Amino acid sequence: MRALCWHGPRDVRSEQVPDPRIVNPRDAIVQVTATAICGSDLHLYGGYIPTMQAGDVLGHEFMGEIVEVGSGLTNLKVGDRVVVPFPIACGACVYCREGLTSLCDNSNPNAEMAEALYGFSGAGLFGYSHLYGGYPGGQAEYVRVPFADVGPCVVPAALSNEQALFLSDILPTAYMAAENCGIRPGDTVAVWGAGPVGLLTMACARVLGAERVIGIDRWPARLRLAESHAKAETIDYEQTPDVVEELKQRTGGRGPDACVDAVGMEAHAASLDAVYDRAKHMLMLASDRPHVLREAMQACRKGGTVSIPGVYGGLLDKVPFGAAFAKGLTLRMGQTHVHRYMRPLLALIEAGRLDPTFIITHRWPLTRGPEAYRLFRDKADDSVKFVLDPAA
Amino acid sequence: MAHRERADATLRNLLAPLESVSPLKRLVTRRATRPDPLAHPFALGLTALVLAAGAAAWVASQRRAHDGYGRTRGLRVDRTMTVARPAMELYRVWRDLSRLPEFMSHLESVVPLSETRSRWAAHGPGGITIEWEAEIITDQPGHLIAWRSVSGDVDNAGSVRFTEAPGQRGTEIAVQLRYAPPAGQVGATLATVFGQGADRQVREDLRRFKQMMETGEIADAGLLTANGRRY
Numbered sequence: 233m234r235a236l237c238w239h240g241p242r243d244v245r246s247e248q249v250p251d252p253r254i255v256n257p258r259d260a261i262v263q264v265t266a267t268a269i270c271g272s273d274l275h276l277y278g279g280y281i282p283t284m285q286a287g288d289v290l291g292h293e294f295m296g297e298i299v300e301v302g303s304g305l306t307n308l309k310v311g312d313r314v315v316v317p318f319p320i321a322c323g324a325c326v327y328c329r330e331g332l333t334s335l336c337d338n339s340n341p342n343a344e345m346a347e348a349l350y351g352f353s354g355a356g357l358f359g360y361s362h363l364y365g366g367y368p369g370g371q372a373e374y375v376r377v378p379f380a381d382v383g384p385c386v387v388p389a390a391l392s393n394e395q396a397l398f399l400s401d402i403l404p405t406a407y408m409a410a411e412n413c414g415i416r417p418g419d420t421v422a423v424w425g426a427g428p429v430g431l432l433t434m435a436c437a438r439v440l441g442a443e444r445v446i447g448i449d450r451w452p453a454r455l456r457l458a459e460s461h462a463k464a465e466t467i468d469y470e471q472t473p474d475v476v477e478e479l480k481q482r483t484g485g486r487g488p489d490a491c492v493d494a495v496g497m498e499a500h501a502a503s504l505d506a507v508y509d510r511a512k513h514m515l516m517l518a519s520d521r522p523h524v525l526r527e528a529m530q531a532c533r534k535g536g537t538v539s540i541p542g543v544y545g546g547l548l549d550k551v552p553f554g555a556a557f558a559k560g561l562t563l564r565m566g567q568t569h570v571h572r573y574m575r576p577l578l579a580l581i582e583a584g585r586l587d588p589t590f591i592i593t594h595r596w597p598l599t600r601g602p603e604a605y606r607l608f609r610d611k612a613d614d615s616v617k618f619v620l621d622p623a624a
Numbered sequence: 625m626a627h628r629e630r631a632d633a634t635l636r637n638l639l640a641p642l643e644s645v646s647p648l649k650r651l652v653t654r655r656a657t658r659p660d661p662l663a664h665p666f667a668l669g670l671t672a673l674v675l676a677a678g679a680a681a682w683v684a685s686q687r688r689a690h691d692g693y694g695r696t697r698g699l700r701v702d703r704t705m706t707v708a709r710p711a712m713e714l715y716r717v718w719r720d721l722s723r724l725p726e727f728m729s730h731l732e733s734v735v736p737l738s739e740t741r742s743r744w745a746a747h748g749p750g751g752i753t754i755e756w757e758a759e760i761i762t763d764q765p766g767h768l769i770a771w772r773s774v775s776g777d778v779d780n781a782g783s784v785r786f787t788e789a790p791g792q793r794g795t796e797i798a799v800q801l802r803y804a805p806p807a808g809q810v811g812a813t814l815a816t817v818f819g820q821g822a823d824r825q826v827r828e829d830l831r832r833f834k835q836m837m838e839t840g841e842i843a844d845a846g847l848l849t850a851n852g853r854r855y
Contacts, residue, residue, distance in 0.1 A: 255846040366845040
């Protein structure tokens with residue numbers, strides 16, 4: 233089959249690889265009908281996530297048709313159209329039973345590695361390094377889906393592929409980020425990063441009742457989308473000398489009630505702390521560049537919440553923990569428990585209350601994946617979201 | 625230009641304290657010489673550093689019994705794991721010794737010879753098979769199984785204890801293993817083989833046992849190989 237394979241930093245290739253096969257009784261094989269490149273795939277593309285190996289199949293946002301089921305599956309049949317959550321969850325461990333599926337105890341075959349790094353291992357993920365299990369990903373014609381009686385969600389015929397695809401990751405991620413804000417009537421939510429997750433977080437914050445949403449980015453096309461589709465006010469941080477001060481002034485001196493870091497470990501900025509982060513990054517002394525996190529903690533009102541859907545991988549330096557403590561902030565973060573959000577969000581899409589398709593800017597064949605990665609990384613061609621078709 | 629110089633000076637000052645983190649540097653250096661599944665050219669920057677810290681912690685966590693002169697006298701491993709199943713169910717699978725190779729990857733087979741006696745075969749260094757005979761010395765259904773070798777290549781003993789975890793979290797399993805390899809070259813080789821990986825081996829065995837008991841499967845990335853390449 234054809235798949236997008238990682239071969240090193242900024243080296244993604246479209247190649248022929250062996251078809252996946254059923255390994256365990258609860259497996260299914262999905263023929264992919266639509267797959268997307270995630271912002272977090274860019275961390276792999278840039279070489280910031282350890283334990284990638286040449287030839288690893290990328291991709292964790294995908295949907296498709298069931299073409300084969302393991303002997304232990306009764307809930308799915310060949311021909312079902314499903315969307316698949318990016319974390320792999322067993323459904324039986326104490327975490328899964330509590331709905332914390334991205335913390336599944338049993339799905340990472342390389343849990344030992346993750347334990348060495350983080351103390352404990354979360355769930356295995358599709359196409360996201362050997363640290364997260366080494367499972368081949370969804371930017372491919374076929375994918376083996378373990379625990380297919382727990383993850384895949386059957387898509388109603390009335391919904392298009394594009395309407396359902398983002399249930400695999402970014403829509404639940406955005407929703408959880410907004411839910412983590414604990415939004416109450418009258419609240420202002422500030423969102424750093426108007427990429428796919430940031431834009432959808434803004435839209436979800438609206439659905440959850442935020443009075444005002446303020447989006448912060450530097451790309452005009454993305455800021456326009458925030459204004460037009462998430463009814464957000466925007467701040468172009470390159471035109472704004474002090475984002476923290478600007479947010480304070482726009483909120484009557486109070487500060488946003490919740491601040492969302494939808495950027496994560498590779499933040500760009502022109503400020504001194506960002507220069508310092510880049511220098512350290514190059515000197516191999518730090519893994520993450522937490523400029524946005526610093527700003528979010530500094531800007532947030534007293535007693536407010538900082539919600540972090542952006543991915544961090546290692547150690548962070550010069551994080552204003554004193555500010556977080558002094559203001560009694562609540563910090564909420566983590567990989568998304570996709571399973572528990574899929575069906576409620578599917579209902580919102582069906583009811584017409586949420587349309588995640590507005591972020592799609594490029595619809596390309598899978599074979600053009602390497603070029604898509606390059607454009608997406610550079611945010612060139614006003615790209616926001618690439619959806620790839622393996623059949624095209 | 626003055627502004628630029630000031631910024632550079634500030635940056636230098638900010639970076640200065642980092643030059644004194646020699647323990648971290650040592651870890652990185654040490655890591656680089658250690659073949660490890662985590663090693664990879666793209667383990668960049670701090671990532672390498674964090675991995676190094678993790679690897680060092682792992683090495684430190686391996687417990688060895690010494691004879692007081694720095695020589696390895698034998699090896700003791702203690703490990704616990706919580707499994708979200710009732711104690712009696714876990715006990716039954718463990719007590720059926722022939723099922724142990726399903727989750728203990730170093731075992732080739734365990735053949736029960738009588739109610740308490742069994743014959744064990746394990747993968748040894750260089751593809752050889754290590755064999756011993758063991759007897760169960762304590763058997764408290766749902767609570768405790770203890771055994772010891774009575775003859776064979778490796779003198780060893782072990783126990784597994786099952787205790788109810790609080791708040792319906794299942795059962796805490798506590799495994800204790802001791803290996804006392806014989807003297808001589810073979811013994812030294814065995815000590816190396818068991819010693820290097822014993823702690824990790826037991827952790828991975830317990831994890832597989834947990835996966836098997838909680839999900840009915842053992843997690844597997846299902847990686848494929850073709851023409852010597854791995855996918």
